[in-house]
Amino acid sequence: MPQADPGLFGPASVTWQLHGDPMMWIAGVRALWLQALHPRAVRGVMQNSDFREDAWGRLLRTANFVGTTTYGTTEAAERAGAAVRGIHRRLSATDPGTGERYPVDDPGLLLWVHCAEIDSYLHVVRRSGIRLSDAQADAYCAEHRQSARLVGLDPAGVPGTSGQLAAYFEKVRPHLALTPEARGVDAFLRRPPVPLPAVPARALVWGRAASLAYAALPPWAHQLYGRPAPPPAVVTRRLRAAGAALRLIPAGVRWQLPPKHILRAVARLGPGTRPSVYNLHRRAAILDGPGEARGIDGGGGGGWRTPG
Incomplete structure (x- = not known):
């Protein structure tokens, strides 16, 4: 009987274990706030879609992309990447200051979106209490040269370590700004429009989650x-409290939510492949010894994968 396809990453990867953590949702919202600060990237989104009308759909599509590329078969991951590249290839945006027309799949813009997501994922899960070693954080960055390739980037030009990721942010920071488009994203994320009966839930659930991501x-x-x-100490305490609370929800319950990527992956590969951050804790302790696996208080993400 042929061996089941583990996909692009597989159960031995840091990505496989990390992406099953519920704090990834908080990290995704952080990534949106970060991504909005790149003027050309945010214009590419706002000029090609109505962000305020379809923000939830965008967030869910990004989550589906991450789930498919992490836990799906190699074929499914490659197909998802081809779909994203096809959408980007057809879109462009205009710089209002110069009138320049530029493609949405410009490598510099794709790299910004990628790095904002990877930084957000790493930062939030580590700071919320996952004892990820520095070697594991570097491995996670290196693994995601694969996801960068899927959206059209040359993996060789993508940060492959935490140090390279930090250097990238230092390099790009002078180009970031609070544009009118970024203000629009900020306003939406702080107070998204909802039907009147859902306003109390927005304050109770979304308000707290978004505040933490910001x-x-x-x-x-x-x-x-x-x-x-x-x-920073207050934020770290809040992230750890949120992580502890969300991780109390049984994985079997969380994984029942559509589209059930993890459940399908475990059914394909066997029960021993269930992702868990505790696998990372154990491996870090074995590889690095006591005291090396840790969380962090500093740092550079939902996210934008498809403008349409």
């Missing part, structure tokens, strides 16, 4: 948005 942004992003950064 708080987890790096200090320079808070400065660009024009609001003071909360004390």
